[in-house]
Every structure is written in structure tokens, then in C-alpha cells.
Amino acid sequence: MRFIRLKEVMHVTGLGRSSIYNYMAEGRFPKTVSLGGRAVAWVESDIELWMTEKVAARNV
Known part of the structure; x- marks a missing residue:
């Protein structure tokens, strides 16, 4: 896991x-x-999944 x-x-x-x-x-x-x-980050796999879902929604 990577932040x-x-x-x-x-x-x-x-x-x-x-x-x-x-x-x-x-x-x-x-x-x-x-x-x-005040430091925050995102889990890299969460961002990748979000982008994958956006691409999949485009193809529907």
C-alpha cells in the first residue's frame, strides 16, 4: 500500500x-x-480504482 x-x-x-x-x-x-x-494523503489503489470506474462508466 502506498500513500x-x-x-x-x-x-x-x-x-x-x-x-x-x-x-x-x-x-x-x-x-x-x-x-x-495537517498532512493528508490518499491511498494510491483507491485513486486507481476511482479512475478505472470512470473509464468503465464511459464505456456503458
Whole structure:
């Protein structure tokens, strides 16, 4: 399991910071994991699964 920070999530998904947090607020994006203090990250496999689901939805 690997944690990835916001900058990498933005790079991998092509989404901006505000879009990521807006989708999270709507329950449409994986939630963060607290790393302590104000530091958060995402589980890389959660992001990969989210992207796979987006591709699958496109093909329906």
C-alpha cells in the first residue's frame, strides 16, 4: 500500500485541487487518510480504482 499526496493525485487524475475537494465533499472521490498534523494523503489503489470506474462508466 502506498500513500500519495495532493500534488501527485492532481498529476495522475488531471484534476485541480478545488475539483478534488469538491468531489470529496459530494462523496464522489476517495477520502484522505490523516498522516498527522495537517498532512493528508490518499491511498494510491483507491485513486486507481476511482479512475478505472470512470473509464468503465464511459464505456456503458
